[in-house]
Amino acid sequence: MNSTADALQTNDSAETGAQQIRDAIREAIVERRLSPGTKLSESDVGNLFKVSRTLARAALQALSYEGLVRVEKNRGAFVAYPSPDEARQIFAARRLVEPGILSEAAKRMTPSQVQHLKQLLLEEGRLMNERGQSARRAEIKASGDFHLMLASISGNLIMQRFMEELVARSSLVIALYGQSSASSCGHAEHGDIITAIERRDIETACHLMLHHISHIEGDLDLRERKSFGLKEAFER
Secondary structure (H helix, E strand, C coil), X not given: CHHHHHHHHHHHHHHHHXXXXXXXXXXXXXXXXXXXXXXXXXXXXXXXXXXXXXXXXXXXXXXXXXXXXXXXXXXXXXXXXXXXXXXXXXXXXXXHHHHHHHHHHHHHCCHHHHHHHHHHHHHHHHHHCCCCHHHHHHHHHHHHHHHHHHHHHHCCHHHHHHHHHHHHHHHHHHHHXXXXXXXXXXXXXXXXXXXXXXXXXXXXXXXXXXXXXXXXXXXXXXXXXXXXXXXXXXXX
């Protein structure tokens, strides 16, 4: 019995370690500290987090299931590089999912949770006025946290995990295809959504959310680009 209990405890500890690594790498992707195409070798990840290559491999595999990491045979793992078509699918999924999440969250939302959302908005606004890469990364995270908090308030853990994936994959897409230096989520639009929620005007809040997601996608350049061979590329 003791050996079985020890084995279970070891397994639980390994799963927790892999999850912590996965969460840390996902956060770096969301904040765009890790760019699409960045190589993530098991040895480098293991050394960075001071864990075995087995644990590093488990974390990278979990991220590949979420579509955030691409694992290539004989080459290793890389931060995913979504195609224009994948980018469109990600935002199509957000348009389908987020109004439902917002609707459920609005029904359950308490005054203290409204204040928490407003606090996130204030922090996002403060960071927008600061300069430097660290402030920019914090602003991006605060912007994504607005959407994740709505998912949390909805009370649906499955949707909350799904939104974590969608926000992270959206960050990859924005890093690749975004055209402006503006925040990936319109600060003013977040405020309008909160105002509609406070008025209990869920229909308007959902409409604003759809507009908001379309606005984010509208800043992307998702045109297909023709690929050339090495010689052709330098002859053009």
